[in-house]
Every structure is written in structure tokens, then in C-alpha cells.
Amino acid sequence: FVLHAPATDYERAFIVQASSGIEGLIVAAPDLASMRMLEAPLRQSFGDALVLYHSGLNQGQRSEAIKQMASGEARAVLGSLMAVYAPLPRVRLIALAHEESTLYKSQSAPHANARDVAVMRAYLEGSTVLLTSICPSVESWHNAASGKYTLLDHSKGGSRPRVRVMGMYADKGEKRKAFSEKLIASVERAASGGGRALLYVNRKGHSTLKCSECGHMDLCPTCSVPLVFHKWHKKGRTLECALCGNSSKPGETCPSCKGHSLEPTGVGLERIEEEFKAMRPVGVDTKTRDRIKLLTEDESRLAVGTRTLTRSDALSHGFQVVGVVNADSFMYQPDFRAAERAMQDLVYAADKTAPGGELIIQSNRPRHLLFSNLRSFNLKAFYKRELEERREPGFPPHTRIAVLRIEGDKRPKLDPFGFKDAEALGPVGALDKKGRKHFKLLLKASTSAILQHAVRKALAQLKGRKVDVDVDPLEL
Template structure:
């Protein structure tokens, strides 16, 4: 092979042809350094027949500069990259870039110098050094990473090195991970669990594509069951990928994994240090990483010998990426399993309606765990009608829920209150002039965070200190918090139960896996009486002494006209209800609502999940909505509102007129200003049989837009803002 076609990491360019210098060996998947004008860029040698491009005369080809010392991307991963780019209408290069997500891993074997605290007595300390010592206890990383952890400058830490307070440690970047032992602590499974585990193990040994939907109630032991499939893959010398929806769940999972297999698995998520990412990536590519547990980005790691994929909490919305390449990790995981010829397990207590429909049609094999493990029973669920049982004025917890909290505290049992709204209050206004605090970059209110004394936008991250006076009328002490967030609920619990130990669990408080682990440790040790949290607490946690769950505002998720609003509300409340009564003691759930007659609330109260899903299925079928129809969104944005509006109208004016395609819009997006960009949306509804991607390509490809306009396509959208 003396010429190759390369996928280069330049958004403006398509595939390019290069000459292979004499003595250099490349193959499809090889990661190479290519010349591009005066620069050098990374590229991937691709199967030439699969990439479009004109044949360039041999005498005009420039030579490749270097083959990087990493294994070539395997053919199944290259096919997955092609499928993802085609299905989600993304560029091949943008998807392929996710497979090379650790640039440090491409440089080959090396050592890295990290630093850690010494035992030297510090003596007199500057405030910055004292802050660093407190933050870095037990940590080891590079100077830059330690500085970020401690929120100090590099210079402070270099001064500590010179003073002998930090010492250098030379670390082998590619040191092997300890091996998992599949026989370490084999569990005692129930008859139902053992039957399902046998199905999974048989599929792993068969080395064939087989998608399973593991549908088990909360506390039924789904993790223990698919761990048997993980053990089978390890025994076969194959690798395993387990996807989790939240980093916060990782620490709980790692402990359970270590108890079963004797070691922790390899992790992959955004909080990893660059050296950890590099080590993990190279171990995966070399086939040495036995089990990888990660967020959705782990799906594109270059596994050398993948044997099993598990998607835990497969219904979770956070598996859908809403920027960049807008893919759904649950669906891409199934496709990766297909290309790799391995089984995939989608595990959930509340499966997505799309997954249930795939099982109904026979494309997935549905396996059911209908009862909790070890004799534990499902919690008793009751509804509080807030129109009758009203909280006290200025309060948000209804009297029956207050009584239940007091009873659990007297018994020494734990309670959990769920409200999916971060901060103290969603809106702050001036009682004198009516001024409302709005984000300057987004069409959204600023949320008050009283713990950090700031007003914050949850869309763009804009923050301002909470002012002492109204910025409009300058009246002091006139700001009013409207509505509850979890911080406000936690304050109310502290006032009702002053002796209770209350833990606030949100993405603002569990900012790292270490903090999540600390929370789990405290809750497991019964050092917490009442947990107040957002959707972070709805899944994955197992606290045997937690016997009561209260849902503060069950109706909140039903607002806004979201296609999946009812399904998502059902999933969240059913999941958080499943935290109650997982041990020997029975559980109780109280749901506060102003709409007890709503189908989703009635289904939760009666425990009739099948009836809810049946009604939701028929509603979707009538509307031609997924999984019976196809949805896609086109989002047009610009920093200039007129420019965005004109571009959106231009797209709408050239819309195809097809019998099986309905196009709505353009119209301003519900969140019409986001991160300083004005946004318009078009929504496309098509029949299932429609080649939707082809329709959109033929529609948009001929159009040209000003440089400031961005046009994004979202296939199978989950967000409608």
C-alpha cells in the first residue's frame, strides 16, 4: 500500500490522500501524523473504498510523517464511527475524535512526574499553603492538576516543593491494572436471578450479538445478575464495558464491583486526571483493561477484544448528548455490540418506552426480575392531595409528610426527600418594583443558591453575588425568593427537625467522585437522618435503613409540553420510590401533588406500571411519536437575532413537501436565548419508514449561511428547549 486515504481532524476538510513513505507500515485504523500546509495534524488511515474523494495524482501526494505508537482502531469501531456519523448527521472526523479522546495516550510509553504531600512539619504557613495542604491530603497528581484541586496557583505549589512540603514521584504511565478475579466472591443468587444470569453467561460464551432488556424492579439484584455475565467475559479473556449515566454513581458501583471481583475496575469519566485518562486509554487499546466503567464517552474507547456491554439505568436521559455530536449512548451501545458481535444488556427498573417496544417486536430479548431480592418488599405508596392537605403558609412540606419524617427520626430510620430543582429558589424578585433577576446570556431566570450566596444560570453558568439591594430601584432588603429548591427544603427540614442530621445531595454538592463516596459512606454509617436531593438520588443507591421517601412536587416534570414528560416523571418518581425499604424494614412513599387524577400519578399510586405504559404507548402511536414515528429537530442560532431568524426562515422556505413528513416551524425556541446566541427551531415528524436522514441531507446540503450562523440537527431529540 503506497497511498492511503486519511480522515484528518480538521472540521473544514474531508478525507485526504497521502503517500506512504518507503519503510513505513500502515493499515486501516492506523493513527498517523499528516502534513497539512505548514502544519502537522493527526489523522486516521481509513478504508479507502468507504470514504468519498477524488483520486489525486501520485506525484501530488505528500508523504505521511509518522505512525503513532498505538494499536490501529479496530474495524468494528471504525464501522461504529461511520454509523454514528451517518445516523446523527455528524461529520466523520467529529465522531472519530471521540475515539482518540486522550491525546497524551498517542505519544507512546513514558513516565510522568507527580507530586504528593510529605510528612514534614509545615511550621508557619501562608493562607494559600494552608489551603493547599488541607485540599491535597491523600492526593497525588501533576503540579497543574494539584493546583486545580486546591484552587491555588502553580507558583504556590512549586514553593511548597522547594520547602519540602511536596515531593516528586516518578510514575510509569502504562503500569498495569490489578487483575479482577471472576471467582472472588460469587453471590448466592435466587432461582429467578440464577436463570437470568445463565442466559447472559451463555450469550457471552457464544460471542454473538444479542440485545437483552433486563427489566427488574428496584432492589431485585440486577447488578448481581449481570456481574455473572461480566465474570464470564473475564474468564473468556474478553473485555467488558459498563456504562453509567452519572459520575456520582461511579463510587457506589466501584465498591460493589470490588466486593465481587476483588479489585476496582478501570474508570472513564470527565473528572479523571489527564495521566489517568492516558493510562486507561492505552490499557483498553492494548486489551489489558478487563472491565471499564464509565460515562457515555467510554462507548468510543478502542477496545481490543470486547466481550460484553452493559448499559445500567438504560432509561436515563443523561445518556443523550445535547451538544457536539448529539448521540444517544443507549442506542449507540446496541450498535457497537452489533458491530463487535457481542451481547449487550440494557438494565433498568423503568425501561424507556422505545426499549419496551423493541422487546415487544422481538428485536430485544426481555428478561424480567419481578421481585426484590432476599424477601424485601416494594414500598407502600400514598398520594397527598395538596389542594386538601396544604402546607403551612411559606412552607412546602405537607403535614402528613412532616408527621412521617418525625416518626422515622424517632425510630432511628432514614428518610429521603426528592425535589428535582437545584438551589434555594428558582426565581428572585424585588417586592418593591417587581424586578426579576434574569440571565444576560439566556432567556432564563437566575436561580438563588443561598449556600454559596450567588444567583446562577443553570444553562450557561453565569453567576453574580446575591445583591444587598435591588439593582433596579436600589431598595435594600426587598428581595423575595419565589418557589422552592432543594436548599429551601433542607432549611425547612432543619426547622421542623432541629436535631436531625440533614444531607443535601445535588450536582452542586457532589462535585466529584470523592465527594459522592463520602456521602455514601456517611449514609451507610447512619450518620445522616434525612437526605434532601435532586435526581442524583433517584438511582443506584442502596441504604438498608432508608425506609421513607417523600416527593415534594410530583407535578413539576409534567410542565412544558415535553414529548416524554409523563414517562420521565414516572421514571424519576418510581426510581426514587425504589430507594425506600430495600432492607428488612418495609418502606413508605408519600407523593405530594395537585393533580392526583393525572394518569402518571394514578399509575404510581396503584403500582400498575403496565397500564401506564400501555396508555402512553397508545398516545404515542396516535401522535406518530417515537417509537412509532421519527422526530428530528433543526436548531438555528446566531449572536444576531435577525440573522438567526432569517436563516431559520430560509430553511423553512426550502422545506420539502413530502406526504409522510410533517415540518413544524421555524419558531423561536422555548429557550430563545442560550449562552448569548438567539435560537430558532424546526421540528420534523416523519413515519417510521421514512429515510429521515436522507431527507434532511438533501434539504440542508445545498443551503449556505452567514459565518455567524450555526445549524445543528438533533436526531431523536430528548430536549425540546
Template sequence: MIAAIADHSDVPAGKLRQASELLDQTPLLPDSLWQLCRWTASYYQHGLGDTLSSALPVLLRQGEPAMARQQMLWQLMPGAYPAHPAVSRAPKQKQALQTLAMHPHGLSHALISQWGLTRDVLEALERKGLVRRISQSPHHVHEPRPLHREPALQANPEQQAALDRITAAEGFNCWLLEGVTGSGKTEVYLQAIAHCLERQRQALVLIPEIGLTPQTMERFRRRFNVPVVILHSGLNDRERLDAWIAARDGEAAIVVGTRSAIFTPLARPGLIIVDEEHDLSYKQQEGLRYNARDLAVYRASLEQTGVILGSATPSFESLYNVQRNRYQLLRLTQRAGNARPPRFQALDIRSRPLEGGMSRPLIKLMGDHLQQGNQVLVFINRRGFAPTLMCHDCGWMAECRRCDARMTLHQSPPQLNCHHCGSQRPVERCCPKCQSEELRPIGAGTERTEEQLIASFPDFPVLRIDRDTMGRKRAMQDMLERIHSGEPCLLVGTQMLAKGHHFPDVTLVAILDADGGLFSADFRGPERMAQQVIQVAGRAGRADKPGQVIIQTHMAEHPLLLDLVEHDYSRFASRELAARQAAGLPPYSFMALLRAEANAVTQTDEFLDNACDIAEQLLATHRISGVELLGPVPSPMERRAGRYRAQLLVLGRQRSSLHQLLHLLLVALEQQPQARRVRWSIDVDPMDMF
């Protein structure tokens, strides 16, 4: 891509390359996206070339022209009709004319066999001048048609108040739509999109995970009579390019995608929606480490459009921006229709025996709900059969040989897996340390919980939803169809169950272990734990049936957990934000992580020690104040996939001071000999301290 034209370059002439061909006569990216890419590269301290590469589909990077793929259609010629004399003695040709008469805009060549037609017959008609071949975009709309395929639902007073503020606004506005689970945030999205489409504008909708795509697309296509395209990593390169071009050319009215879709060009941008804006999936963890939520806000400001950030559990960064009057808060406090908030209960499991991670009172309660014809959701955010395998005689535990982590025991198939580096090995038959055969699984994962549920409730189907069971194409869609059939069943799974699903027949949600986030080494641990608990609890009681949520815990008196039991995320967030402010942590400060990894500890230590010395010199030389260096220290998981990792934390009271140092530090590090012996990166606004 040509970024600029200049008469002089500081690059030596021997390193300059000749442009061999001009592929496109017009810029690939509109001015607003060009500015977004430049800002992204600068803010996240990343190369502009790599940033532009991330913003473009693979086929464009490989030199494919930015042209829409055309589909071939067969169409009747003007004046042709099924009883034409030229086909009076050719019944197959006559049938073909009858079929084409039913498709006045043309019948796709890919569908002719489904209508009993063959290419030979159509080519014979073409030679007689009765049919013709035309090329057309698959998203082409032949004639104006009604916007709505089905009418909008009646908005309740809170939804209408939010919609009135959204639709009355002009130019750039950022709204934080905080709505309790089941409050009808999606209906607000749909009616806001309808207003956007009525003004002949396009809408971009970001969702956190591919698994939510089918149901999101279904809702949009059921409501609107307009072309809708999707963009995510599950598409092949050609499908991604076709959707990208349809959005750029204005043929796609609604674009739905995961985080990378934020770089999709729109011919007539009108609205951006970020659903579940708190979700960590919006943060890219490799390469260009951008946050699509934050880019959505900046892009909306460039294009002077509105942006809606929606969540039942808003991120602390968004709540902070509401406090600073940068975002406008819209609240939905009531569940839509007749649904009522679920009842929360913390179940103290201290001294209680557990079966597959579940206490006996919980198992009895599950049986009661199933006997009433309802569905039960069991949430455990650990895949596999057990978190580890331990020798009962000497205490040996199965550890990964490439990571500072324990291996997870799986039973289907039986093996030990590392969920950090992906390594696998057979299950030991005896302890490698003491040769004892008393090897026992410790703890419970989704497989073990599923096994126990099958044993406890043999008359009810148990549906497991995690990464191991959802690898097959359409697996999630097929599973959701079974759930929505309404038959009594048990759902067991990980966070894949917690996001955005509407399960009207689930009346009991059981959260097996909520304690981990209370004592996480990451300061964001309690925030993530609270978001996860509230989100998964929101699957209960979403229709007319009342819902109940049981949280198993060893810390029933913990104040943060008590806030959640009272279903008060706002009070929880206020308590945690006050603690963050007292500690000088984000969002009350600004953070970056300089990460390094290498084959030897000495290499990372040498590189980061040198980087720390350079940073201290830059702070003094350029008189940059309010920036603190913490470390270097080993990463919480020091060894991963056979490589040693360490990090240097840079904390600033002002964003401008932090970025001034980072820019100078990046230039200096690129010139250091040690930088070529380690893999290093700068992560601005890190969401994961590991």
C-alpha cells in the same frame, strides 16, 4: 488520523496539507470501532473528522503516541538476598533488600518512600548488582489468579432464568433487563460479567453519571480479581489515555465509564452493559449528539457480542423494540432477599399550608420514622433556596437578563443564579419596579427544604446532596459513607439521589412535587416524571425494613399518577405508548430537530425559513414521502445566554425517508450564506425539545 488513501482528490491542491509524521504503525481503532464511527457520523448527520475526534482521548488528538505509560519498579536481581555479604556493613541497604524480597514482582518507585526507602540507597544497590530497575504497565498481571475475590450471591429463580438465557446465547443478542428497584439487576450484571471473563473476554459497563462510579468500581473490585479501569470526564487527560490503552491492549478486563466510553476499543470484546438505560445522560446534547445506549446496541451487532440494557423504568424506545421482537425482555419482578416493595400514597396538598415545600402530615410522618431509628429521603428536583424572588406589592419577579427564565434564589452564598446560562447577581434589597422592600422567596428548593428540616428536626443530621454540595472531590463518596453508617438522618436532594444507590436504612421517601411532568410542554414529560418517581421511590425499603413512599401532589386523581401510586410502570407505559401511537409521535415515528441560534431573532428566522423552503423543494424533487415539516417556531426558551433560538421539527413515518432528506438538507444548508451567520445543528432522535 488517516481515513483513506487515494490517488486523486477533489480538494484543490492548495488546500491539501502534507502529513509530517506517522505516529502509529497500526490503526488506532479496530475495524469494528472504525465502522461504528462511520455509522455514527452518517446517522447523526455529523462530520466524520469531528466524530473520530470525539472517539479518541485528547492526548492522542494532540499527537501523543498510543503507548501505555510504564511505571518504574525496583526488583531484586537473581541471586540477591537480604543477608548478602555486600551489605553486611550497610543496614539501610540490608533493610532495602528485605523490603524488596517482600515484593518479588517489584516495588513501584512511587511507593518506595512509604516503605522507608530512598532512591540513593536503591541506586547504591543497583551499582553493586543486587537490584535492577524494570518498566511495566500498571495493569500488568504477573501470574494467573482466581477470578473471584468473593463468591457470587445465590441467584433467585428470576435472576437465574435471566442468566441462563444470557450465558447460553452466542453472537449478537440484545436483552432488556426490566427489574423493579432492588430486584438484583446488579447481581445479574456481575454473574454475566463472570461468564464473559471465564471465556477470556472483556466487559464494557456504561453508567449514566460520574457520581455512580465509586460504588460501581467498589462492587466490581470487591467481586473480581481482575484489572478494572474507569473512563469519565472527571479524569485528567493522562489518566484517560492510560485507561483507554489498557482496554485496547486487553490488560483491563472490565471497563466502566459514562457515555463517551462507548468508543473505547477492546482487544477481546465479550459483553456490553448499559445500566439505567432510560437515563437522559446517555444522550450527548452538544456537538456530536449521539445516544450511547443506541450506539451500544449497534456496536454489539458489529462485534457479535451480547448487550444488556438494564432499568426499572425502561425507555419507551426500548419497550417498543421489545414489541417488535428486536430486543429480548428479561423481567425481575421481585425484590432480592427479604425486601418488599414500598407502599405508595398520594398526599393531596390542595389547601394545605406548606413549610419549606412540605405539608404538616408529611413532617409528622418523617418524625415517626426518625424516632424508630430509620432514615428519611426527601426528593425535590430544584436546587437553591427558592425558584424565584417576587415583590409582594407589585408582583415583580427576578428574571435573568440573558435568558427567558427566572433567577433562582440561593442563600449559600446569598445571590440570584440562572441555572440555564450560569449568570449571577446580588439579591436586590428593594423591588426595581416599585421600590418596595417586600421581596419574598416563592416556592422551595433544596436549600429551603434543608433549612426547614433542620428547624423541624434539630436532633437529627440533615444531609443535602445536589450539584452545589457535591462539587468537592470525594464529596459524594464521603456523604455515602455517612449514609451507610446507618445512623438516623434526613437526606434531601435532587435526582443525584435517585439513581442506583442502595440505602438499606431508608424507610420513607418523600417526593415533594411530582406534578410538573404531568403538564410538560415536552411530549416526553410524563415518561420522565414516571421514571423519576419510580427510581427515587426505589430507595425505600431495600433491606429488611418495610418502605413507604409519599407523593405530594395537587392532582391526586390524575390517571397517570394513579398508575404510579399502584407501582405499575408497565400499565403507565402502555397507556402512554398508546397515546404516542395515536399522535404519531416517537417511537412510532422518527424525529429530527434543526436548531438555530444567533444574536438577533431575524437571523434565526431567516435561516430557518430558508431551510424550510429548501427542505420542501428536496421533498418534491426527490419524491420523498412520509416526511412532515413543523415550524419553524421559537424554542420553548427563546432567549438563552443572550442568544435567540428557534427550531424546525422534521417528522418521518420511515427512518430511511427522514435520513434521506436530512442528508440532502445538510449538504444544501452548508452552501447557504445565512449558515455562516447563525450557529445551527441537526439533532437526530432528540431527547430534549427545549
């Protein structure tokens, strides 16, 4: 079953209700915050028969949990992605909250997706699977539309915020503003009326520095991408690469023309905080759980955060205004899933609004069809168009894909005609987060059997090289 829920509160309540009276239950959540929100209501139903099973446990706690499961003392398991492997002797229901989350995908070999493991385990054991989300993955929606899964569409319930999309234009010769006047007015109106506002930005740091005289921007020497300027970094004023973490101190003059006109471009978390500091913003570091806890208890009128904040179940739905500062920053990514991820981000941002609240989105393309679907919360039309757009280039769920990451500085030589019915793209050079060079080979096939054959052929040609194989990758 795939539940399309109207809100995350409804999603949790549905899981708890579906779990009532079940002997042999596994509930998985993508992160510890989501797991904790489910723990209290499940504990009311199962008491000490509910066992926690996640990566935060030490070896002794994990061994004790396994002992309780194997002995039959535990009737229910709640945990992270590893919960789907819980050794319960008889499983009747496996429920996955926020099934679209990329956190269910293991980053290490064999790169298993807990969602797929849950579905296969339920099939082998004759159990039921419940996948829940306020914005399901395209793959799960496709499986429901094709009859493989059963769709429970409860998305029409609950209150929805008013959605407004602001075009961010600038006259020739003028600087583009980070905030529209309407967004500023809405934030001020919410704050002055005793309400709260949330500004969502897709980048940490302050901005990137660009010389207004010659146009020079400092690039990472390893990744060749613009360095992000951090004003309040723990190392002080710092230029840092968002990919590999390389950092350096910014100079007072342009390293190219020696000019003194280094100006910030783009908008990051720090810059938003800086411009709204008069309204007592609360800075939320994307990696600091304590800051999220602080925000839930603080009376500040304005919160500033990234995706971790909007996706956190620990944060209540109490914002009269949620502003997405630059939707284009996550809509236009070099990935066939970019539109899907953008819609999910915006739906989760809308979920943080209070009843009668407002979601304001800033974009350079305010007439994009994605926004039209979002205004009416017509995700069915969005999924239909997304599936059609993926069909012609042959991307999942219409095909199966695998990415082979080949270590080393030397480009491997592969026979492009050696993959039979599969399509091979690459290999192309790439860098990992530590700056180490490798090559990526993308294989596409119409069936799992053809893909497996192509992977075996590729590995045979790459004998002697270290290769990491990721089937059904979530990121290219």
C-alpha cells in the same frame, strides 16, 4: 436483552452474574458513582484483567488502558459512555446499567447515544447486549414489546414501599403550604423512631420572590423566566437564572411598585432545609460529590436533595420515609417525555426507601393515572398508555425526529414544502445556557431514510449558517 429490575442493587448483581466467565466484556455506567459500585464485584471476577476507561482518566492513563485492550491483556472494560467505543479485539457482551439515563447521550456533535452505539456494535460484531434499568426507557420497552429485544421482567421481586399521594390544596385566600401535615408527621415519626427521612425537591435555591402588592416577579433579562432566589449562594443573597446563570442582588423593595412585600413563592432545596432545620438536615448540593459521601456517613435524621441524590448509587436504600415535595414540578414540562421522566424520578425515589418504608408524593393532581400505576408498580400499564399517547401526535418511538439548532439572530427562511414526506416544525427562537440566541427546527419522519433526506434538504437551504444536528434528541 432488556432487564426490568426491581431495585438498583438487583440490577448491579444481575450484571455481575451475567458477566461471570465472559472473555471480552464491556460494562458501561452513566456516571462515576454508578461505575464505582460495579468496580469492586467485577474486580473480584477479573482482577487486573479489568480495565477502567472513562473521561476522568488523564491522557497517560487512557493510553495505557488502550494498550492493555489492544494487546489482549485486558479481558473486561468498565467505564462511562466512552466505554462502548473500547478497542477490545473481541467483544462477547456489552452491558449498560441504568440504560434510560440521559447521560449516555453526548452533548456535542455528533450527539451519539452510547446505548444505540452499543446495540449497533453488538449487531456488527455478533455480540450480546444487556440493557438494565429499574424503569426502562419507553424506546427500549417498545423494542422489547415489538420483538426486536427480549424483555427480562424481574420487576416483581423485592420489597416495595407503600405509596401515598397527598393532594396539595388551599382554601381561597389562604397560602398553599409547602408540606402536608401527613408528610411532616411521617418524617417526625421516622426520626423519633431512630430512622431516616429523605425529602426530594426538583429545584435548587430557596424560592422565587413575588410582590404581594402588585404581583411583580424579577425575570431574567435574557431568558424572560423568573429568577431563583438563593439565600445561601457563594455570592451571598442572590437572584439567579436557572437557564443562563445570569445573577443579580435582590432589592429590599419591589422594583415595580416600590412596596416592601416581597414574599417567597415555590419550594427549593434551601427553603426545605430552612423549614426543617430543627431536625438537623443535611444539605446536598447537586454538583458536590463530597456532600453525598458525607450523607452516607452522617447520622442525621433528615436528608434534603434533588435528582442527583435520588439517582446516586452511592446512597444506600435506608430511608424509612421518602417525600416528594412537588411532583408537579417535573410532571408538567413542555416535553413529550415529561411523563416518562416523572415516572423514572418517582421509581428511583422509591428505590431509596428501606424495606417496609413509605414513599409520600405531594401533587395538585393526586388522581393522575401515573400515580395509580406507581402505587401498584404496574409499569406495563404505564408504558402501554404512554405509547398510545405518543402515537397520534407522532412522537418517538413511533417516528424518528431530529432537531437542527441554527446559530444567529436572524430567523432563517425555509421552504415548508421542501421536506417531502417529513414534517417540519419551526424554526423558533431559543437561547442556550450562555444566553446566545439561536433557532430550532424540529423534523419528524416515519422512517430513518425519510428523516435523513429531510435533514439534507434543510442543510442545503441553510447553507452559510452554522447548524448543529441532533438526531433522536432526548431534550427538545
